[in-house]
């Protein structure tokens with residue numbers, strides 16, 4: 001990844017954040033620079049800084065991740081550079097601020113994600129049978145189980161997160177109830193090929 005651009009984006013945001021937070025207290029609408037500086041135009045994800053797609057994300061999942069980043073339950077592992085970049089962005093949000101962001105992101109248009117990962121999707125389909133229990137047959141997500149939709153997300157981001165779970169960079173915090181359920185599941189994917197294969201299968205599922 002391009003660390004220089006990630007650090008550059010963080011500095012821009014951190015300089016500008018205090019002004020924005022003042023606005024947030026008055027409950028003015030969020031300025032889209034806040035999130036889209038990193039997460040890309042229309043929240044479609046930005047490979048350069050490794051920030052994933054937000055458009056189309058389930059509100060309950062978006063809310064929980066912002067709360068987890070804020071509480072240091074996610075983005076706390078010292079090796080998780082990208083998670084640590086996201087954490088200060090959530091750290092200063094109030095509950096009201098999170099509710100506003102969730103509502104605002106809910107209005108963004110979903111523009112289909114590009115396929116960037118190559119793999120054997122037939123082999124991935126077999127592997128995915130074990131994922132479907134929680135994430136759904138069509139990777140549509142399952143709110144009751146707390147497992148987010150995977151289809152429609154940037155494929156490179158799914159790959160990174162699976163590797164992070166495998167290494168325990170995500171999901172090992174004691175208060176991370178949902179991440180702790182996912183972490184052992186990532187171990188099913190024994191090597192990089194299986195990760196690419198399962199993500200290639202998820203790519204075939206499209207999005208509504």
Ligand code: HEC
Nearest residue numbers: 009010013034035038049050051062065082083085086089
């Ligand atoms: C400085 C760049 C930056 C800014 C600004 C930023 N993010 Fe992030 N965000 C990231 C990165 C990088 C990641 C990937 C973290 C990881 O790998 O765990 C991320 C991850 C996330 C995730 C986790 C997504 C998932 O599928 O688990 C959510 C949700 C999120 N950001 C929401 C937001 C929102 C909402 C805003 C605005 C309030 C915002 N971000 C502002 C860089 C940023």
Ligand code: HEC
Nearest residue numbers: 130131134146147148158161162178179181182185188198
């Ligand atoms: C026991 C239920 C369960 C199973 C089985 C499971 N997951 Fe998960 N998964 C979860 C939960 C819960 C989360 C949300 C973790 C969080 O909130 O941080 C998650 C999160 C993820 C994420 C992060 C998504 C994001 O936007 O950040 C990916 C990628 C993922 N799972 C892929 C898989 C794959 C691939 C498999 C099969 C090998 C799988 N999961 C099997 C429960 C499960």
